[in-house]
Amino acid sequence: MKRSQKMKRYVWPILWVAACLALIAVLWQRCYEAVPGCTQQDLKTAADDCWVETLAPASVEETARRVYLTFDDGPSPTTETVLDILKEENVPATFFVIAAENNREYLPILQRTVAEGHQIALHSCTHEYRRIYADDTAYWEDIKELRQQLAPYVDAESIRWLRFPGGSTNTVSHKYGGSGIMSTLKRQAEEKGYRYVDWNVCAEDAAGGRPSAAEILHNVVEDAQGKDTCVVLMHDTKATKTTAEALPDIIDWFRENGYEFCTIDQMPPQQNGGGGGGGG
Numbered sequence: 001m002k003r004s005q006k007m008k009r010y011v012w013p014i015l016w017v018a019a020c021l022a023l024i025a026v027l028w029q030r031c032y033e034a035v036p037g038c039t040q041q042d043l044k045t046a047a048d049d050c051w052v053e054t055l056a057p058a059s060v061e062e063t064a065r066r067v068y069l070t071f072d073d074g075p076s077p078t079t080e081t082v083l084d085i086l087k088e089e090n091v092p093a094t095f096f097v098i099a100a101e102n103n104r105e106y107l108p109i110l111q112r113t114v115a116e117g118h119q120i121a122l123h124s125c126t127h128e129y130r131r132i133y134a135d136d137t138a139y140w141e142d143i144k145e146l147r148q149q150l151a152p153y154v155d156a157e158s159i160r161w162l163r164f165p166g167g168s169t170n171t172v173s174h175k176y177g178g179s180g181i182m183s184t185l186k187r188q189a190e191e192k193g194y195r196y197v198d199w200n201v202c203a204e205d206a207a208g209g210r211p212s213a214a215e216i217l218h219n220v221v222e223d224a225q226g227k228d229t230c231v232v233l234m235h236d237t238k239a240t241k242t243t244a245e246a247l248p249d250i251i252d253w254f255r256e257n258g259y260e261f262c263t264i265d266q267m268p269p270q271q272n273g274g275g276g277g278g279g280g
Contacts, residue, residue, distance in 0.1 A: 067230040067259040068267065069093040069250075070199065071243075072123055072163065073206075074236035075109040081244040082236050083109075087116055089251050094264040095236065096123035096163040099149035110153045119263040120154050121161040122146055129165065133173035136184050160194055161264050167198045197264055199233035203250075205243045206235050213245035220250050230259065 071082060074095055086093055095113055097120060110120055124132055125146035132142045143162070150156040164185065166172050173181045189196050201223040203216045211219070216234075224230045232250070234243050254261070 065228045065257070065259040066262050067224075067232060067254045068262055068264055069232050069234065070096060070163075070197075070264065071234050071236040072096045073098055073127065074103070075106040075113070076103055076236060076238045077106070078238060078241055078244055079106065079109050079113070079236045081241070082247060083112060083116060083118075085244065085247045085251075086118065089248065091251055091261045092117055092119070092263045093261075094119040094121055094161075096121045097146075097150070098123050098127050099125045099146050100127060104149060107149065107153050110150065114154055119161070119265055120150070120159060121163065121264060122159055123163050124165045125149060127165050129172055130176050132165065133176040133181055135177050136181070136188060138177075139185055140188070162189065162194050162196050163198070164196060168196055169198070195267075197231060197267065199231040200227060201230045201232040203232065203234045203243060203246070205240045206237075210239070211242060213242045213249070216243055216246040217249045217253070220246075221253055224254070230254070231264075 069086075069091065071079070071093060074082075074097055079095070082093075095110075095118060097107075097110065099107060114120060122143060123146075125142045126132060132139050147156040147159075150159075164170065164182070168182060168186055170182065186196065201220055204219045205211060205216050220232060220234075224232070234240070234247075236243065251261075
């Protein structure tokens with residue numbers, strides 16, 4: 001009997017500590033949880049060539065240096081900060097948006113985004129790879145749902161640009177829809193009158209480890225070296241506040257190196273699609 005009492009004396013404190021640790025873990029996760037979206041974990045591309053190498057030769061009029069700043073997975077509170085910076089710098093950008101359940105409260109931010117001259121483009125409603133890449137029907141149902149969620153805030157029917165989650169050559173989709181799913185979706189996108197775009201410069205801000213603003217700037221500059229056309233992949237989620245911190249320096253670098261800032265809808269027709277890479 002005494003032994004049993006001693007065991008109880010030790011077991012209850014241990015259980016209490018374990019319960020407290022579990023609660024702390026849950027609260028920590030909720031505090032730092034990003035909206036569903038891009039990660040670079042297990043996302044690989046089927047093509048090794050970069051996006052620019054897939055383009056047709058540019059004409060003389062198109063040889064000027066251009067940079068397209070793009071943000072995926074918003075809107076979120078970070079989007080407001082990004083918009084403040086873009087307004088101060090007088091620079092346009094393109095936002096590939098999602099409408100997952102826990103970021104829908106921020107969709108009204110899109111009204112400001114459009115009013116200030118930025119472009120809204122389609123990314124995914126749920127950004128759940130298992131769901132959207134189950135087959136081609138599932139993908140287009142997701143896009144339809146995204147349009148419905150955006151309709152109260154923007155002219156959703158006029159949006160004809162999209163970015164496939166993971167990029168147009170991602171291989172993570174093969175686990176769900178087979179090895180031919182992306183080829184099918186790209187063909188169907190063109191048949192439906194969409195244009196899709198990947199990226200050739202990646203901030204790597206969706207990677208694990210929460211990179212600092214300095215690291216994000218370094219990643220962008222390193223990828224942009226030697227390119228006359230840069231499509232920069234960044235993210236405006238709750239978890240990527242350091243991307244907003246890095247944005248003024250990113251803009252300064254492109255400006256100092258003679259780039260013109262454009263939105264994706266200003267992209268010449270032959271610059272559709274491409275290799276992409278990482279986690280978009």
